[in-house]
Amino acid sequence: MAGKLAYRNLFHDRLSLIVTLTGIIFSVVLVAVQCGLYIGSERMIAAMLDASEGDLWVVPLGTKSFDDPSLLIGHEKYSALSTNGIASAEELVVGFSAWRKPKGGTTAVLLVGSDHRDGSLKPWNLVEGNMDELAAPFTVAVDDTYFKDLGIEQNGDTAEINGVRVRIAAVSHGIRSFTTLPYVFTSLKQARMLLDAGPNQATYTLVRLAPGAKLEDVRASLQERLPDREILTQPEFRNRSVQYWLFQTGAGSALIAGAALGMIVGVVIVAQTLYSSTKDHLNEFATLRALGASAGYIHKVILFQAMLSALIGYGIGMVLSLLVIWASKDSTLYIVMTPGLALLLFALTIGMCAIAAVSAIFKVTRIDPAGVFSR
Numbered sequence: 001m002a003g004k005l006a007y008r009n010l011f012h013d014r015l016s017l018i019v020t021l022t023g024i025i026f027s028v029v030l031v032a033v034q035c036g037l038y039i040g041s042e043r044m045i046a047a048m049l050d051a052s053e054g055d056l057w058v059v060p061l062g063t064k065s066f067d068d069p070s071l072l073i074g075h076e077k078y079s080a081l082s083t084n085g086i087a088s089a090e091e092l093v094v095g096f097s098a099w100r101k102p103k104g105g106t107t108a109v110l111l112v113g114s115d116h117r118d119g120s121l122k123p124w125n126l127v128e129g130n131m132d133e134l135a136a137p138f139t140v141a142v143d144d145t146y147f148k149d150l151g152i153e154q155n156g157d158t159a160e161i162n163g164v165r166v167r168i169a170a171v172s173h174g175i176r177s178f179t180t181l182p183y184v185f186t187s188l189k190q191a192r193m194l195l196d197a198g199p200n201q202a203t204y205t206l207v208r209l210a211p212g213a214k215l216e217d218v219r220a221s222l223q224e225r226l227p228d229r230e231i232l233t234q235p236e237f238r239n240r241s242v243q244y245w246l247f248q249t250g251a252g253s254a255l256i257a258g259a260a261l262g263m264i265v266g267v268v269i270v271a272q273t274l275y276s277s278t279k280d281h282l283n284e285f286a287t288l289r290a291l292g293a294s295a296g297y298i299h300k301v302i303l304f305q306a307m308l309s310a311l312i313g314y315g316i317g318m319v320l321s322l323l324v325i326w327a328s329k330d331s332t333l334y335i336v337m338t339p340g341l342a343l344l345l346f347a348l349t350i351g352m353c354a355i356a357a358v359s360a361i362f363k364v365t366r367i368d369p370a371g372v373f374s375r
Helices: 002-012 014-045 047-051 076-081 144-150 188-194 215-225 234-248 251-280 282-290 295-327 339-365 369-374
Strands: 056-060 086-100 106-114 126-129 139-143 158-161 164-172 183-187 204-209 229-233
Touching: 014 047, 014 234, 014 251, 014 295, 014 339, 047 234, 056 215, 056 234, 076 086, 076 204, 076 215, 086 188, 106 144, 106 188, 139 144, 164 183, 183 188, 204 215, 215 229, 229 234, 234 251, 295 339
Parallel strands: 106 183, 139 164
Antiparallel strands: 056 204, 056 229, 086 106, 086 158, 086 204, 126 164, 139 183, 158 164
8 A cells, every 4th residue: 555655646746756757867877877987997998908818917117007008128028938837928019109090190009019829919809800811011900999080991991100001901899998099909020110129028028827836936936037027917917007097097086976976966856856745745644644654654655655766767767878888889988787787776776765765754754643633
């Protein structure tokens, strides 16, 4: 009976219902987009590290993230291979480059050079071309998300990197960059030439341990051989990159603040609407009290009303959120919706409406049942 009364009370005033649902939907969509951007940003920042297979990273001292490249001194690969417990070492050359568009104009790109045959880091999600074509001289792979930024239209187009003409030999889909600078993949030898690096220089050396080797023991031995470099584990380098871009730069704090703002706006709108609705029906609630309804019963009606609003608003809000995510799937924005995030949004929406109902409950608590007889 409490649920039926809450339903009729909720749908009796359609205008109040629309205002309530608007607040909830706005809150759900804003929080979903902000949290989805946060998750997507984390995945973009760690994309190169997650695509690599290794146990330890040899990086220049003070490196903040994968996208903060500088060249090592040189010969780190051979020092690693001569260390007990290391099975293999992979060199990566990463650096900022000037990309000259075919029709004029330049933009900055992040060039990633690796061993496409034996290395673990290579362009993935290829939709055009293949790895064999990238073995040819002066060829690169780019992502179709950045075609417009790079001034190209299709696979096979040509451009210039640092004054050297290159040809697009492969195209990937979905390899986005958090810094908005397009990743451009090429061979290790080609990257060294384009970035004017020495034949034994690299930006990072990715090390894989031999079976049975203890990571910390190998790490200590390698640190002794390379005192002017940092030796990081895969999780450490990933966490450092994410922490730098999301928190030291303030980007993550801005996303979290936006999500909090959405929740606050939702609570205020729903609380105000529920309070007004309760105030408008004080006489009816007083009648219920005079007929013997307990305070708990009336509180239950208000909470049911809030929960119904939450369920309807959440359903519509999630549909709109998924539409926004779908509309942005081919843009440089990477918004992610996971089952965990959807469940969190549901819990937040229920909690938001429950908190909003408190103000209305306080109002009803002070109702005098005798007031109905003075009407």
